[in-house]
Amino acid sequence: MSLFKIQCWFFILLAGATIASHTWITQFEQSGTELLTNHWQYKVFGNNRVDLTSTGFTLFSNNATAITSIYQNIPEVTPGTILLLSAKVKCNDVVAGEKPWNQARLLLLQVDEKKERWDLSTVVVALTGTHDWKNYQGIFTVSPETRSIRIIAQLSQATGSFQVNDIKLYPVRETRMFTMTRNITLSAWGVFFLLLTGSCLFNRKHSIFLRLLLVCTFISIIVGTTFPGDTKNQVSDEVKTHLHTQSEPLKATILWNLSKIWHFCSFLLLGLIIALMMTQESLGRVIFIIFSLAAGTELAQLYIEGRTPLVADFFIDAAGGIIGIILINIFYIRHNSDKPFY
Known part of the structure; x- marks a missing residue:
């Protein structure tokens, strides 16, 4: 069985198990x-x-x-x-x-x-x-x-x-059952995210800079996902207060939602990097990586204190990743040939 099929089945089974366990096990x-x-x-x-x-x-x-x-x-x-x-x-x-x-x-x-x-x-x-x-x-x-x-x-x-x-x-x-299930579920999602990262990281020979950038992007997404709700809100409020203090025009003209901005920008960067590193892979596999990471980080929040998975956040993540892929394709077409990556 190919690595891509393993990833697909792993994601489907893990997503189903996460939803089922959170629904049926008393917290x-x-x-x-x-x-x-x-x-x-x-x-x-x-x-x-x-x-x-x-x-x-x-x-x-x-x-x-x-x-x-x-x-x-x-x-x-x-x-x-x-x-x-x-x-x-x-x-x-x-x-x-x-x-x-x-x-x-x-x-x-x-x-x-x-x-x-x-x-x-x-x-x-x-x-x-x-x-x-x-x-x-x-x-x-x-x-x-x-x-x-x-x-x-x-x-x-x-x-x-x-x-x-x-x-x-x-x-x-x-309950003990919930604590055990949470630890197993979050560990399983960690393994899945490492599997996704590895499939991109060792796909072909690439520069150390691209690999480091990919790892840093994955880490930022995972860290942002695992922040407890109170910590996330506190960090967001402090950053927002600092930005508003430093820039009154922005405070008056921009409705800041730093969480949504972070979601979009992190996946936009991820889409750019993956599109550069996986030029020989099918478009379906590249999109799967974006979508499964977006869905996985939301589902994992079922077991993170103070966090709630949101369908809107999934679509924001996915949109950021897809736009990143599109931008790389546009750049490639303009500077190399009429044929896109995928």
Whole structure:
């Protein structure tokens, strides 16, 4: 069996196993007692109100300039604890305000000694319009600086009604089966990525510069994929802040989404390099390398904390790689002959 066929079967089996295992294997199990009590506090303005029931509460708002909220503080949480917040949620005729966060929202907010940590992941669900009852849950890791947490349900400068029932908060831990499966799955994807890299690296004799550039590009893609969600967001925010500080015109004219830019540029560079190094290979094999790497890095994120595979990111990656291949073909045709690489 050829190396190309081995790669194809390896990818198909690994992708299927990754999706199946993540779907069927339970990730968390409860490791402590319920943390919420019946002692809720709330803030209302004007005719807005909060109705408490035996199973939950309902927020009503007809004032789009006010925030209607109900909250509960949980003191003395242990850093590093993994918390699961779940609830049944329903909303009716919720009209959003001007800001992206002006919706019906259920939040877990971490608070350190000085301030509320809105920079950390907070949202369990954010809704507008009308939605029937549905279960939602969010997983949160208590940061080292956190001293307390606050559970909040709010209509943040939005109108309508927001119902929350069976709200629960308790510590959890990963199941042994999930931990073992994650380690095996990520190791298998690592082997697959090495196989892809090797098939490009040793395809033919090429300059050391091209080989080093290929390795560096692969490494940058894999490192970017394996960043935990909080780390990725922190790095992105710091870079964005620096760029905005250094260039006010760019801040005003460009909607920066550094994650998407990184996705596209890294695969664009990869497409350029592979097109240069694999001129004797079929176009199908070159495209397979781009597509399988794009899909694999997204699927691997199922097992990386705080990351979510996105179809949009796959298409951005694939588009970057394909454009890189096209650019090399255009350059080759213009400077060498009328015959493209592939």
